[in-house]
Amino acid sequence: MSENKKAAGGEHDTAPVSDHKRPYRGRFAPSPSGPLHFGSLVAAVGSYLDARSNDGEWLLRIEDVDQPRTVPGAADAILRTLAAFGFEWDGEVLVQSRRLDFYHAALVRLQLDGEVYPCACSRSEIAAHAPPRSVDGGLVYPGTCRAGLAGGRAARAWRLRLPDRTVAFDDRVQGRHQQNLAQAVGDIVLLRADGQYAYQLAVVADDAAQGITAVVRGVDLLDSTPRQIWLQQRLGLPTPSYAHLPVVTNAAGEKLSKQTRAAAVDASASNALLSAALDFLGQTVPAKVRTGSLSDLWRWAIAAWSVERVPALRGAFPGQRLPP
Structure with missing residues (x-):
């Protein structure tokens, strides 16, 4: 939801304005x-x-x-x-x-920087432990694999770490909008279990x-x-x-x-x-x-x-x- 005040909890970032x-x-x-x-x-x-x-x-x-x-x-x-x-x-x-090779290169860069991690969770496993639904209507990832895969588990997907931080920006139509990443969506998938690159990575x-x-x-x-x-x-x-x-x-x-x-x-x-x-x-x-x-x-x-x-x-x- 768009808000005019700083969200409670976590650090706060305001997106820089594009160079006009x-x-x-x-x-x-x-x-x-x-x-x-x-x-x-x-x-x-x-x-x-x-x-x-x-x-x-x-x-x-x-x-x-x-x-x-x-x-x-x-x-x-x-x-x-x-x-x-x-x-x-x-x-x-x-x-x-x-352009799949292009998205692969972006993912590898994030892997080398430690920004993403492998996830072994199935949808049913996530649903069993997830907090309330995210702003997208999906499930907030509970962070099960954040500290590493459990023994005997193999990676199904790769996730981007999203911090307890509020990102804000000024939309030219909708006005000020801000969102706490960890609370609103949780760590998001960049490479899916079926081998498809996620929209979020491709569009960026x-x-x-x-x-x-x-x-x-x-x-x-x-x-x-x-x-x-x-x-x-x-x-x-x-x-x-x-x-x-x-x-x-x-x-x-x-x-x-x-x-x-x-x-x-x-x-x-x-x-x-x-x-x-x-x-x-x-x-x-x-x-x-x-x-x-x-x-x-x-x-x-x-x-x-x-x-x-x-x-x-x-x-x-x-x-x-x-x-x-």
């Missing part, structure tokens, strides 16, 4: 677990406009490091949909599944490799940011600025996703859907722009974009009345 002297470089990083739906379109629009309105670059990354969740053909379909909506990205598209490594200076993404990832900042610091990487946009929900209050059967966006209705995305983000589109050409809509949106008008909400249903 560097040219702005943003990114959109969809996971190819299904087609592009309206919630993903909103995130793409917000990140794109923030980059272009700052005369910056906008990069694309396909986050398919979690191969069991990847749907064949989904990545190409997402790229075709973005192009049909008029998005123009800079440079080549980065694909995580082609890739943001640095691509020179990302500003991350604009959905607020569902707000609670992941403190541990990503900690991991950046452990790897000696720069910390970008962050802006977490409200996520789109269905009528039941559930985030739009493949799991909630979110429908794919229809590029033949690009003007209407882009206008709806802009409305959702607090940018009021004039009637004459809504009915004009797609290129005119983008020109207006880039010139008019204001991140200060984005509602500081966790989520909203399209069309509901938003606070001014």
Whole structure:
């Protein structure tokens, strides 16, 4: 939860502000677990406009490091949909599944520095001893293997040590946010038992490799940011600025996703859907722009974009009345 006061317990860190002297470089990083739906379109629009309105670059990354969740053909379909909506990205598209050696090198560095340790625990063993659920809804790791593997146990995963320390940062949309790492999430997995590298490691490594200076993404990832900042610091990487946009929900209050059967966006209705995305983000589109050409809509949106008008909400249903 965002707070204005220092959290009780543990040491306290405030993430350094990104060096704004560097040219702005943003990114959109969809996971190819299904087609592009309206919630993903909103995130793409917000990140794109923030980059272009700052005369910056906008990069694309396909986050398919979690191969069991990847749907064949989904990545190409997402790229075709973005192009049909008029998005123009800079440079080549980065694909995580082609960068496993890069993540391995980052993990080895942390191993050599003593920042990670092997873990032999199964999910059932963790559940039997875990404290209350974490901010992500998962289990806080109880630290069973922190002091070393018990006799006869073999490593299943590698975990990052998270200290009893509060990491704070200023989000450009949601405001001040802070989190005690040990209490909120516990030691996190960087290399899973199935051999897959964790999202937290991959996203930190890739943001640095691509020179990302500003991350604009959905607020569902707000609670992941403190541990990503900690991991950046452990790897000696720069910390970008962050802006977490409200996520789109269905009528039941559930985030739009493949799991909630979110429908794919229809590029033949690009003007209407882009206008709806802009409305959702607090940018009021004039009637004459809504009915004009797609290129005119983008020109207006880039010139008019204001991140200060984005509602500081966790989520909203399209069309509901938003606070001014």
